[in-house]
Amino acid sequence: MSPLVLLGALLLLWPSMGRATDAASSSRFFDEQARAAFARGDRVAALDGFFLVERVSPSESSAYNIATVADAAGRRALAFAWYQTFLQRSPADVLRGREVSARLKKLAPALSLVTVTSAPPGAMVYVDRVEHGAFGQTPLTVAVKPGAHRLILRAEGHEETHRAVDVGARGQALNVDFKLAPVYGVVTLELVDAATGQPVVPPGTRVEVDVRGARERLLPGLPNRLPVGEWLMSFTAPGYAPTSAEPLSVTTGVTHQVSRKWEVRRLPEPTGRLLVRTGAHRGRLVLDGRERGVTPIAITLPLGRHKVLVLVRGQRPLEASVEVTAGRPLILDLEPQAAQAGGPP
Known part of the structure; x- marks a missing residue:
């Protein structure tokens, strides 16, 4: 059977098989057809078959098979690209990785190569037209024909970047580095007190967003410019429970604006105990x-300084300033003194 006839048969079978069987069965069928074609020396048909396997079920195995058959067929640029795809898909396969790296090194002198790096790494690399598909992710070396080309990089959360390059003759390599610009959105964050349901910005509030390992400050109640992506927020404020790993989604859109409410919880106020005694007398x-009551009395108070006034009938007002601290109760003993004649009761 000629390569074109075999490919036509495979393409005709593809829709019906896709409906009748799962991806694994389809992949197995195309793999068997491709191996049979390769065994009888029909490398073009074998390559077409392995591409169908890749279409149904992409894997390191399908990438390796495409590269190997392309290499055997003298399709050096295609083999170079798919050997690299294999390395990216299977970084843990050390033994096969060494073999593939050796084949890449052998192919390189016969190709015009462009090594593409980017910050951040992991951008998809396209050459000339996006419709032709991505060669892989940065850092990546691609084989192209000598002459003028356009490199296109795409990365989630970053602006698409283009650059024209002039690639030299075979055996020459060109290094191109890209700095990818983030796409920004605007986030307005409203903090809400969990107890009252009311907006709140406690004194000393600090909200930070972890953006790719960098800490970005976010000001509640104001528009904040942040890169598009999925990030984590943290919140601290005196008297409030600290919170971390709160998800924040900054999305793209016409306005790139996100409004978000975040409920924060006030910590219980630290307190101490005060015991006020006035001997045999009772006072307010x-x-x-x-x-607050009648002496003797024990009362729970916020930590800090407080003003004490005790009124005992027929006695002078008793005044004191006390400092309540955590730990042992503070005992305040006051001794009433008789009021002077003609004074207040």
Whole structure:
């Protein structure tokens, strides 16, 4: 059977098989056809068959088979590209990786090569037209015909970048490095108190976003410019529970604007205990301007300084300033003194 007839038969079988069987069965069928073609020396048909395997079920095996058959058929540039695809898909296969690296080194002198690097790495590399498909991800060396070409790089969250290059004769290599510009969005973050449901920006608030390992400050209530992507936020503020690893999605769009609410929780206020005694007398305790009960009395208070006033009938007002701390209760003993004649009761 001629290569074109075999390929036509495979293409005719593809739609019906796709409906009747799963991808594994289809891949196995095309693989058997490709191996049979290769065994009888029909390398073109074998290459077509392995490309169909790749279409159904891309893998390091299909990449290696395409590269090997292309190499045997004298399709050096195609073999070079698919050997590199194999290396990217199977970095852990050390033994096969050495073999493939040796084949790449052997092919290089017969090809015009462009080594493409980018910051950040991992960008998809296209040559001349995106419709022709990507050669792989940076860092990557691609084999092209000598002459003028256009390199196109695409990476998620970054602007598409183009660059014209002039590739020399075979055996020559060109190095091209790209700095990819991030695509930015605008994020407005509103912090909401979990207890009250009201917007809040506590004094000392700090919100940070982890963007590819760098810490970006985010100001609540204001528009913030951030790269598009999936990031993690952290929040700290005195008196509030710190929070980290809160997901934030910055998306693309016409306005690139994202509005987001984030619920934050106030920590319980640290407190201490105060015990006020007035001997055998009973008096009304006024604490920081508020009447709190009758002595003797033990009361829980926020840490810090407080003003104490005790009113005992027929006695002078008793005043004190105390510092409440965590730990052991503070005991305040006040001794009432009789009021002077004609004074207030």
